[in-house]
Amino acid sequence: xxxxxxxxxxxxxxxxxxxxxxxxxxxxxxxxxxxxxxxxxxxxxxxxxxxxxxxxxxxxxxxxxxxxxxxxxxxxxxxxxxxxxxxxxxxxxxxxxxxxxxxxxxxxxxxxxxxxxxxxxxxxxxxxxxxxxxxxxxxxxxxxxxxxxxxxxxxxxxxxxxxxxxxxxxxxxxxxxxxxxxxxxxxxxxxxxxxxxxxxxxxxxxxxxxxxxxxxxxxxxxxxxxxxxxxxxxxxxxxxxxx
Amino acid sequence: xxxxxxxxxxxxxxxxxxxxxxxxxxxxxxxxxxxxxxxxxxxxxxxxxxxxxxxxxxxxxxxxxxxxxxxxxxxxxxxxxxxxxxxxxxxxxxxxxxxxxxxxxxxxxxxxxxxxxxxxxxxxxxxxxxxxxxxxxxxxxxxxxxxxxxxxxxxxxxxxxxxxxxxxxxxxxxxxxxxxxxxxxxxxxxxxxxxxxxxxxxxxxxxxxxxxxxxxxxxxxxxxxxxxxxxxxxxxxxxxxxx
Numbered sequence: 001x002x003x004x005x006x007x008x009x010x011x012x013x014x015x016x017x018x019x020x021x022x023x024x025x026x027x028x029x030x031x032x033x034x035x036x037x038x039x040x041x042x043x044x045x046x047x048x049x050x051x052x053x054x055x056x057x058x059x060x061x062x063x064x065x066x067x068x069x070x071x072x073x074x075x076x077x078x079x080x081x082x083x084x085x086x087x088x089x090x091x092x093x094x095x096x097x098x099x100x101x102x103x104x105x106x107x108x109x110x111x112x113x114x115x116x117x118x119x120x121x122x123x124x125x126x127x128x129x130x131x132x133x134x135x136x137x138x139x140x141x142x143x144x145x146x147x148x149x150x151x152x153x154x155x156x157x158x159x160x161x162x163x164x165x166x167x168x169x170x171x172x173x174x175x176x177x178x179x180x181x182x183x184x185x186x187x188x189x190x191x192x193x194x195x196x197x198x199x200x201x202x203x204x205x206x207x208x209x210x211x212x213x214x215x216x217x218x219x220x221x222x223x224x225x226x227x228x229x230x231x232x233x234x235x236x237x238x239x240x241x242x243x
Numbered sequence: 244x245x246x247x248x249x250x251x252x253x254x255x256x257x258x259x260x261x262x263x264x265x266x267x268x269x270x271x272x273x274x275x276x277x278x279x280x281x282x283x284x285x286x287x288x289x290x291x292x293x294x295x296x297x298x299x300x301x302x303x304x305x306x307x308x309x310x311x312x313x314x315x316x317x318x319x320x321x322x323x324x325x326x327x328x329x330x331x332x333x334x335x336x337x338x339x340x341x342x343x344x345x346x347x348x349x350x351x352x353x354x355x356x357x358x359x360x361x362x363x364x365x366x367x368x369x370x371x372x373x374x375x376x377x378x379x380x381x382x383x384x385x386x387x388x389x390x391x392x393x394x395x396x397x398x399x400x401x402x403x404x405x406x407x408x409x410x411x412x413x414x415x416x417x418x419x420x421x422x423x424x425x426x427x428x429x430x431x432x433x434x435x436x437x438x439x440x441x442x443x444x445x446x447x448x449x450x451x452x453x454x455x456x457x458x459x460x461x462x463x464x465x466x467x468x469x470x471x472x473x474x475x476x477x478x479x480x481x482x483x484x485x486x
Contacts, residue, residue: 001272004247004368008276008361029244031423033251035416037360038375041465042458044417053426080428085421087466089435095463102478102485103380103471106352110399113356117280118251121364125247132281137346148427156353173278174287178328180274183296184391185323192332215285220338222284223330228346232485235345242345242475242485 007125012170014129017073017162026126027075030161033122037114045108046115047082049147049155050075056146063142064135064158074128074162078136078143079116081108083240084152099152100241112156123161133158140234151239169206172198192216250367255413257372258312260405265317269369273404276365280357288351289358290325292390292398293318299389306385307378307401317371317405321379321386322359324351326483327395342395343484355399366404376401383477394482412449415441435459 022030031048039045051057054071060078061070070076083104091097120130136143136158143155178191196214203211235242265273274291282288294300297314303321304313313319326347334340363373379386379401386398421434439457446454478485 001269001365002368004250005272005276005365007247008365009279011279011281013281026244028419028423029248031419032416033248035419035422036252036254036413038254038256038363038373039416040375040377041462042414043462043465044422046422047428048423049428050423050425056426082422085435086462088432089439089459090462090466092432093457093459093463095467097466098469099466101470101472102475106380106399106474107377107470109349109352110356113353114360117357117360118364120281121361122244122248122251125245130281132283134283134350137349150428150430153428156349170279171285173275173282176271176274176278179278179287179289179325180271180291180293182293183299185290185292185393185396187393189331189335192328196332214336216332216336219284219286219329219333220336222286223333223340223342224338226341226486227344227350229344229486231349232345243469243472 008121010170011124012168013131014164014166015069015131016164016166017069017129017160018165020074020163022074022128022161030119030122034115034119037118039111039114040107043086043107043111045082045086046112047080047085047153049078049080051078059146060136060143060158063139064133065138067133067135069131069160070133070158073160077159077161078147078155079112079157079159080149080153081112081156082153083108084150087152099239100243102242105235105240105242109156116157116159119159127163128161129164131160133160137228137231140231144238154235154238154240172202251364253413254367255411256374257407257409258374259407259409260312260316260372261408263317263406265371265404270318273362273365277358277362280361282354283350286329286350286354288325288329289355290323290328290396292321292323294321302389303379303386303401306382307376308381310376310378312374312403313376313401316403320402320404321390321398322355322400322402323392323396324355324399325396326351327393330395342482343486345485348478348483348485352399359400359402362402370406371404372407374403376403380471380474383474387481397478397481397483415445
């Protein structure tokens, strides 16, 4: 279609990086590109913590479930949903601010994700590789303490950035007809079955036939237990009361 | 820096579209580019409703607070966080599925946002203009009924896509030092004050001096009242219990 779309479609997570560092001016351009993403009512409800301390990186790698590339990538970022800056600013301008609404949590989380995805696209356009680290939500309170996050700020995900030292395949996605519907929701279990076959072939080929599983089976352990059951209490304590 | 970063930095919302329609193959490529975004544990927890019915478009435009461009753009999409497909699939594969966790709500909302932002970047790379419609959350229950969304699916935002019939300025963003921090959170009220000055100048210039306000003042009405106070109850009713 065009080179940008080709770039987007070539995305895969990178978990092995060379020792080359991203130049500072390039890095700042990635962040500025991130900030150019749409933001709900211009709130810009996000902050990024660039973690440079090797000790903090090692601690985060451990807290995220032993993800070594948090330490070995060029730049490791923690993307935070930040309702503190916009609400504090409104308060200084004279508003009697109401905090803790579910909608505010959603606005800040979505704003953060849109911004991060622009950083990712910008990074990949510069030949960098990336890996999102949702694992920081395994221990969000410890991560928040480590980064001295104040109330009304929470860590949504981490992001590894660096020059790729591996070239993994692009992972298949559901067929477009599974997720795209016209005028009303439509279930399509048959297309999921087809995708399960695709994924079984993919896993088999990647592992020389030793990994015999599919998409639905891979998801099972994720939903078979309470997923990160601490999240609600953590958020409430940090001022995201989900009212 | 490079053309992709220039493209990202040139984003502004478009609210006036020509009558030209996006070709179907281009449209599908945008969606596929969206699907290529990273997804938490490969859950792909999203669905897109392409709203083609003029009646439904008119109704959504009204429910979103009178946003006429929902009707006049080439393609109007509703991006839905969808925990139904992955959890139903895991269930069919034999899992005893637990639903309604706060973390699942977050995963699905973030997955949807990352995917949507890729669609946006792809669209803008094809010369299209876009406008996110958060206003669909003014009346999420009515929107859900209109689009027959089942339980465990909710509408996160809408998106107008089409060929621009206006050329608005890029809206300023906070300076990068306001939102980018090293190793720990740092408040920077001074940079917000500077940005307030930038925005006062911007609003003044855009309105021939009649709009005398700044960023913090603009945010005040947003936080001075309960923002979309129905959201929590709506989500709980739809199976996102935020446990």
